[in-house]
Amino acid sequence: MEINDREGSGSRLRDASMGRKLTVVFISCVVGFGILVCLAGYWRNYHKEQKENQTYLLRCARLASEIFLQSDVEELVSDNSRRLYLQCKKEMDHIQTDMELKYVYTYIPEEDGKSYTLVMVSGKIQEDRWKQGQVMDETVPPEVMDVYEGRKESCFRISRNRYGYMASMFCPVYDSDGDIQAVTGAALERGAIVSGFFREIAWVSVLILAGCLVFFFLLRYFSFQYVIRPVTELSEHMEHFVKDREEGRSFNQIEIRSRDEIGQMTAVFNRMAGDLEYYVKKTADMAAAAEKERTEMEAARRIQKASLPEGNDPWKEDARFRLYAGMQPARQVGGDFYDYFRVSEDSLATVIGDVSGKGITAALFMMRAMTLIRGCMLEGKELSQVLEQVNNELCDRNTEGMFVTVFVGILNLETGRYRYAGAGHQPPYVCREEFEALQLDPGLPLGLFEEEEYACAEADLRQGESIFLYTDGVTEAMNEEKELWGEARMKELLNLHKDSDCEEIARAISSAVAQFAKEAKQSDDITMLVLKYSKEFI
Amino acid sequence: MTITTKTEGTTATIYVEGWLDTQSSPDLGKEVEGISEARALVLDFEKLEYISSSGLREVVAAYKKMKARGGTFSVVNVGSEVMDVFRLTGFDKKLEICPAER
Incomplete structure (x- = not known):
């Protein structure tokens, strides 16, 4: 009308x-x-x-x-x-x-x-x-x-x-x-x-x-x-x-012509529209910022991942060992790391570590720890000295009270002798007749107390024997009922696969963990390093 | 996680229940922060079920804080699972940590 x-x-x-x-x-x-x-x-x-x-x-x-x-x-x-x-x-x-x-x-x-x-x-x-x-x-x-x-x-x-x-x-x-x-x-x-x-x-x-x-x-x-x-x-x-x-x-304010209820309604609408515009803009800005942050996090994660060596058998031409390592990061940038490198022609270094906490701080601390460890080991120092030196370095200027648990080991590819030392890290499993935890003097995590002393130990690997290094992301993987996967399950599964090759062992563990956790969100990085010693790999 | 603090004379006891993980650890940090008078700090872990590396960090931070002040620090009534973590990380040798009596 x-x-x-x-x-x-x-x-x-x-x-x-x-x-x-x-x-x-x-x-x-x-x-x-x-x-x-x-x-x-x-x-x-x-x-x-x-x-x-x-x-x-x-x-x-x-x-x-x-x-x-x-x-x-x-x-x-x-x-x-x-x-x-x-x-x-x-x-x-x-x-x-x-x-x-x-x-x-x-x-x-x-x-x-x-x-x-x-x-x-x-x-x-x-x-x-x-x-x-x-x-x-x-x-x-x-x-x-x-x-x-x-x-x-x-x-x-x-x-x-x-x-x-x-x-x-x-x-x-x-x-x-x-x-x-x-x-x-x-x-x-x-x-x-x-x-x-x-x-x-x-x-x-x-x-x-x-x-x-x-x-x-x-x-x-x-x-x-x-x-x-x-x-x-x-x-x-x-x-x-x-x-x-x-x-x-952008919104043009409506002219208010009366002071009655409609006028009031108009005024309220004007205010609401202004607010809405402001919040929409703010939300958009926040989304952009979050997106930027996410991209940066992604980049950080990529950099972190790139700093870890490639996982699968880098030295296939060397018949004396086989190695596989992998990390499944949790949602955030995490603090797990692994490393391996040759110290000399006949010795191979293996490192695994876990920084307390998550996020950028953990990632930065991890990079620092990893670099220091690699540097010290390449200098050919005794492993206990490596840990002592890195510990002192990390304690210095450690404003956030971060620490890192580390396990380091060097395998002599000629003799099969494996020298190792730990700083508050889970003892790796070594496979003799069966998989069992390596005897390890615990040692305090690095970055907590200066002038700590660390002990070195050694084990002899024979033909076809392997070592399984892992972080607590494996054993402390949780299901929806907040149950932990646990070492007992891990040990059983390792024994089941003791004749498999390195990658198969790691994959079996990681799929068993995934099956256990089901819908539960992965809360921690899952990191493994499997090393098999033999003179007969071709 | 539940945190309760009791102060008797110069000794403050913090009772921690449940899970001390990445999410809840900062709460323990704040609680310790709040205790400024006590000469002795005791963490009672009788009802603690799980401790993560973030939790360990808070424990060390509390230890360092008390030490810097010249006070004493101890963790008591630690259940076997949490005790395993302390043993694994060597904390039991550095800090005064008493396992729960069976």
Whole structure:
């Protein structure tokens, strides 16, 4: 209606037009109100009119009955007193015409009420049937009989019969002694009364309805002016706001034109839109920052991973050993590392370590530890010295209180002698008849206490024997019930695979761990290094 | 993890329950931070089920803090699983750590 559908996209919104709803409500109210007023007027006037008519008719009937006060009605019926009859008839005719009555008449009911004898009639009527002394075989209504027999002073009747639709009033006719000798009726044509009444009502109704319509249009005009239009405008602005957001335009504040609820709503919307814009921007910035951080983390992880040597048999041409190492990082940049390198032609160094904590700090600390260890070992120092020196270096400027558990070992490829030392790390498993934990002096993790001393030990590997280095990410892998995988399971599985090659062993362990953890998130890096010694690999 | 602290005279005892891992360890750090008066700090690990490397870090930090202040530090009532970790890392030789009595 009032709202033009300027944009197709908004049509759904505007279908729910408040204006239309209000119009319907207004019209219903106005029509209902009008009908109610008319009905009330009708009801009230109808009764008033009825009462007025009754009073009027009673006066007429009384007047007419008084005509016969000095006469004997019985005598009038007979022809004897013609002069008197004419005199009375003249008076009755006067009453009838002057009072604008339809009929005025007098009759004497029979005792049984089944017929009556006419005395006199005034009004337009077939004179031959209605004449003096005529006995009419028509039942006298009981209430008229009540009047005739003195039980009532008057009675009012509304009747519809062959004489027409009438409102009549009956009064007794007294003689000079005060006895009732007949009844007189005065009748008005009811149809005329009713139609006159309805004409009046109709006029009043039309006036009321017209008044209501004027009121309706005023109400509608003002409601549109001050409520619906501003609301529509506001909703259009809101729509634009949504659209602007989608298309990346900034929001223009809506002008506030009033201080009523709609004005307040507009102000609130302005504020909300501003806030929203601010938060959207902030969220976008944060997302960008998080993305940047994530990319940087990714890069850190790549760098970290790249710093570890390639996992699979780097020296295939050397038949004296086989080696496999791998790390499955947890979600974050972690602190596990492994390393292997040749110290000389005949000696191979193996390193595994785990830095406390996670994230960038752990990764940086790990890089530092790994570099220091490699450097010291390449210098050809004794392993206990390597750990002591690296420990002192790491303790120095260790503001975060980080530490690292480390296991280092050097295999003499000619003799099979494996010299090793540990700093708070899990003892590796060595396979002789069966896999078992290597005897290891624990030693404190590196980076905690300066001037610690570390002990060195050695073991001799024979043909085909292997060593399994790991971090606690393996044994402390958790399932959803927070159960740990544990060393017992690891040992059992290692023995099951003791004849497999290095990579197969590592893969068996890692898939068993994954199966155990199921849906549980990997909380720690899982790192393994498997070394098999033999002179017979080709 | 639940941490409760009781102070008797100059001795503060911190009771740690549940898991001391990467998420919960900083809470222990804060708790230790809050103890500034005590001359002796005791960590009661009777109800500790698991300790991660982050937890160990907090233990060492608490030890260093007390040592720097000239106070004493000990870990008591350590359950067998947590004790294994202390043994593995050599902490039991450096720090005063008492396993729970069986």
